[in-house]
Amino acid sequence: AEFGKQWYQRRVRGTKSCIHTLTGHTNTVADVLTQATEPQIITASHDTTIRLWDIVAGKTRATLTNHKKSIRSLVLHPSQYTFGSASADNIKQWRCPEGEFIQNLSGHNAILNTLAVNQDGVLVSGADNGTLHFWDWKTGYNFQRLQSQVQPGSLDSEAGIFAMKFDKSGSRLITCETDKTIKIYKEDESALEEPINWKPDLLRKKY
Numbered sequence: 001a002e003f004g005k006q007w008y009q010r011r012v013r014g015t016k017s018c019i020h021t022l023t024g025h026t027n028t029v030a031d032v033l034t035q036a037t038e039p040q041i042i043t044a045s046h047d048t049t050i051r052l053w054d055i056v057a058g059k060t061r062a063t064l065t066n067h068k069k070s071i072r073s074l075v076l077h078p079s080q081y082t083f084g085s086a087s088a089d090n091i092k093q094w095r096c097p098e099g100e101f102i103q104n105l106s107g108h109n110a111i112l113n114t115l116a117v118n119q120d121g122v123l124v125s126g127a128d129n130g131t132l133h134f135w136d137w138k139t140g141y142n143f144q145r146l147q148s149q150v151q152p153g154s155l156d157s158e159a160g161i162f163a164m165k166f167d168k169s170g171s172r173l174i175t176c177e178t179d180k181t182i183k184i185y186k187e188d189e190s191a192l193e194e195p196i197n198w199k200p201d202l203l204r205k206k207y
Contacts, residue, residue: 022059024060027047029045030070030072031071031074035076039053039054046071050063050067067092073112073114073115082102086125090106091104092104108125113128113163116173133145148175151180154179158180161176171187172186
């Protein structure tokens with residue numbers, strides 16, 4: 001036990017040393033993703049860009065400039081080699097390792113603070129105004145929209161959603177909100193599947 005305590009103390013002390021400083025963004029860096037494969041670090045910034053980093057060389061390997069407004073959130077798909085980014089202009093999907101653009105997911109017209117995706121390909125975007133949009137990762141179809149309800153005594157303006165994650169089962173969504181609450185949503189088991197006559201907009205693949 002004493003040895004374990006000493007190892008823990010040494011490890012904590014060791015984390016205080018900065019071994020790399022990656023520079024290149026020109027405004028606040030709002031989110032970061034890490035993964036075992038390349039690129040090992042992906043960052044998003046209020047300068048409207050996403051950077052994919054070569055951590056061995058300590059420099060940018062690619063800069064993605066498709067967004068036109070501040071980017072506040074990134075999310076990795078749990079099984080595909082892809083990731084998503086959220087901005088007030090739209091949500092975009094990208095393919096690793098080079099950051100190849102896949103498609104736009106448009107329609108959540110708000111300041112988007114956070115994204116979450118589960119292993120079933122359900123992507124959720126959360127916004128400053130308390131709205132949640134649910135998307136199909138593959139097609140980009142927006143199949144559900146919700147408005148978060150503030151707790152009694154809070155103002156309507158306190159409905160913002162600033163962070164969220166799916167639990168390990170992927171069936172429950174946990175949100176962190178401006179009204180000082182943490183809300184848990186689960187799939188409606190009584191809901192029936194409905195046929196959808198919808199096709200992706202092929203034009204979205206061009207930019």
